[in-house]
Amino acid sequence: MPHPSRAPITVALVDDYDVVVKGVANMLEPYRDRVVVAELDSTMAVKDPVDVVLYDSFAQPESDHEEIGVLVANPRAHRVVVYTWNFHPELVESARKHGAHGYLSKTLPARELVAALEAVHAGEVIVSEPGPRPRSAPGQDWPGRGEGLSEREAEILALITQGKSNADVARLTYLSPNTVKSYIRTIYRKLGVGSRTQAVLWGVDHGFTPDHHRIEHWRGGP
Template identity: 45%
Template sequence: MPVRVTLINDDEITTRGVAAMLLEHPDKIELVSLAGPTLTPIDVALYDHTTNEPGVGPSLAELVADARIRKVVVFTWSFQPWRAADFLRRGASAYLSKRLTSRELVDAIRRVDADRVLVSAGGPSGGRYGHPAENGESLTEREAQVLSLISNGLANNEIAEKLMLSINSVKSYIRSCYRKINVDSRTQAVLWGLGHGLGHPSADDDIDDRESAAEAAWPAGASARVRLVR
C-alpha cells in the first residue's frame, strides 16, 4: 500500500507544487485530504506551522492528538535546526525543509512511516568529522560517518550495508558515539548530529544507493496510484 499523505495549513500554490512533486512517485504516495470524515487512517500529515494563524487551522498539538493521523511532520520553508528538539518533544515525528527534492521528500516520508525520527534541511552539505564531543573526546572519522547516517534516518542494517561493516561493528560504533556525545537515545543522537553538521547527506553521497535500499524494503505489488481527494 502507498503511504497516505495529507497537507495541512498550506496555500494553494504550495499544495499544488508539493502534489506535483509527489505525483512523480505514484507507486509510493497517495495524497489525500483531511477535510471531512475519513475511515482510512492518514499515515503522514505534512504541517507548516508558519502559516498557522491564531484560530485558523489545527495546531500541532491537535494534529498529534487526532486519531486519524499516525505521524505528524513539521514541513516548512522556515527551517531552523535549533527548533527541531522542541517540535519532536511536542509530538512531531520529523522536521523537514521544503527545500527537499521530490526524491528526498518521498524518501523522508517513507522513513517516517517506518517509524524513523528524521530531521533534514535538504540540499548538499558536507559532514564535518573529528568534532569534539560533549566529554572532550573527538569522534573518529568512522564514528562521525555512522552518526551522520543515523542523523539521516538510516537503520543499523542500512548503515552496515553502506559502510560495508558487520551489524555488530555498527552497534559498537553507535555505543561509542553515544558515550562520547553524552546521549542515551537515537533521537538525541539525531539532534546532536544535526547541530554539529552531520545531519545532511554530503554532495558525493550516493542517493541512488539509498533509494535502492528503500525500494527493496517497499512491499511488492504496491498501488501505482496517487489520488488527490477533495
C-alpha cells in the first residue's frame, strides 16, 4: 500500500444512521493528517467533491447494491468503497459489478483502514480478507450498542423496525431464516420484550429508524 501523500485525502461517510457514521468519523480522527472527513451523510446524496466515499453497510439492503451504483455515478465521488463485515462472495461480486473500488472489512484496525483508503485513492482496488469472526474494529458505534446489542443484532432490529419480515431480513443479509430467528430471540431477551411489536416500538424509541441528515465540514474539515 502507498505511503501517505502530503495532502490528506478527503472522505465522505455514508449510511442511514447518524450514530454509525459518527462512530467511523471518530475512529478516523487520530489520522487527520492522512484522511480528513469532509461530510457525513445519512440518507442524503454526497454534496462536496471528495476523493473517497466510504459506504457503511449497517442496516443496508446488502443484497441490493443499487445505492452503490448511485454513489459511483455521482460526479462528486471520485472513488467508492463498501465498508462491511459481510463477505458473502455474491455480495463482493455485486459490489464490484456496480463499480465499487474497494470492499473493506469492519474488522480492520483504524490504521489499516486508513492505509486501505489511501491505496484506493491511489488507484488500487482493495478487497479485504474477511475476518475470522464478524467483530467490528474498536471505535465503531451503532444504535443499541450501549444496551448490549451486537452490531449484527442491531442491524436486524433496525431492519425489522423498518418493517422488514423475517424472510426479507434473511434475503437482504444472506443469513438463513433460522439464524435470523435466533438473532431475534436474542434481541427480545436483551431488550426484555416479548413480541415483535414491542421490539419495533423499542427500536423506534431508541434510534433505529433511519436518519435524514448531513453534517458538512466535520470538525472543521474541507
